Amino acid sequence: MPPRKLLAVLAALLLGAATLVAVPTQAQAAPNFKAPFPCGQRWTYSHHSQEVRRALDFIRSDGGTTNGTPVLASAGGTAYRFSQPGGAGNYIAVEHGGGWKTYYFHLSAYSVANGQAVSQGQQIGVTGSTGASSGPHIHYEQLYNGVGQNIVINGSGLAYPGSYGSHHLTSDNGCGGPGKQFRTWGSGINVRSQPRLNASIVTTLGGPTTVYVLCQTQGDTVTAEGYSHNWWSKLRDQNGFMTNIYIDHPDARLPGVDLC
Ligand SMILES: [Zn+2]
Numbered sequence: 590m591p592p593r594k595l596l597a598v599l600a601a602l603l604l605g606a607a608t609l610v611a612v613p614t615q616a617q618a619a620p621n622f623k624a625p626f627p628c629g630q631r632w633t634y635s636h637h638s639q640e641v642r643r644a645l646d647f648i649r650s651d652g653g654t655t656n657g658t659p660v661l662a663s664a665g666g667t668a669y670r671f672s673q674p675g676g677a678g679n680y681i682a683v684e685h686g687g688g689w690k691t692y693y694f695h696l697s698a699y700s701v702a703n704g705q706a707v708s709q710g711q712q713i714g715v716t717g718s719t720g721a722s723s724g725p726h727i728h729y730e731q732l733y734n735g736v737g738q739n740i741v742i743n744g745s746g747l748a749y750p751g752s753y754g755s756h757h758l759t760s761d762n763g764c765g766g767p768g769k770q771f772r773t774w775g776s777g778i779n780v781r782s783q784p785r786l787n788a789s790i791v792t793t794l795g796g797p798t799t800v801y802v803l804c805q806t807q808g809d810t811v812t813a814e815g816y817s818h819n820w821w822s823k824l825r826d827q828n829g830f831m832t833n834i835y836i837d838h839p840d841a842r843l844p845g846v847d848l849c
Contacts, residue, residue, distance in 0.1 A: 619689055648726045659716070771837060806849040
């Protein structure tokens with residue numbers, strides 16, 4: 590859908606979530622936690638009635654397979670291995686310092702040694718379904734002084750929906766490299782060798798996806814979906830230009846992106 594309409598929907602969702610999520614007062618600033626799964630992947634999450642503490646369960650919602658996907662440290666720290674066959678299964682706890690700790694349950698395998706120092710975005714395990722689990726997922730928690738907190742990713746509190754599918758999170762954990770991350774919308778979007786409508790087509794984005802914008806520039810004016818302007822983004826991974834009309838942001842000129 591058009592960006593402005595999408596933003597209105599998102600704002601409505603966020604307002605709804607805000608009434609549900611009360612972030613407790615935290616004495617010590619938390620690390621800047623990131624999603625516990627790889628860069629660019631989109632997962633959906635839920636909190637069921639029998640869930641412990643303030644956990645959220647995550648499964649992939651981007652068409653990829655949940656089982657076997659790397660589990661990443663959401664911040665740096667020291668990783669410890671545990672096993673609880675009747676409950677959490679194989680799990681990792683990462684101690685971040687300052688009283689903060691994160692949990693990653695039901696792993697099919699560990700990827701680090703017990704007591705190993707890990708950095709943000711480093712793989713610590715493999716998603717599985719060990720212990721008391723009805724299917725592959727990541728059970729994820731953030732604790733402060735041993736008490737489960739409402740989960741915050743990139744400074745934003747997540748909602749606690751009762752089932753999968755209503756809320757999604759796209760990871761920027763471990764992305765590294767240059768470029769600013771955006772989502773696209775629309776389908777069959779051409780990426781061209783130059784910011785010109787007659788330039789050769791490098792590739793086509795089949796549907797909404799995550800892109801990394803290296804820089805932006807003014808080129809041919811594009812009119813589509815009720816919008817008309819001449820701003821184009823240079824994409825890192827596609828090595829070409831796409832019109833900013835299909836970048837999911839309300840401004841024609843993207844904030845925080847240099848000129849080419
Ligand atoms: Zn769970």
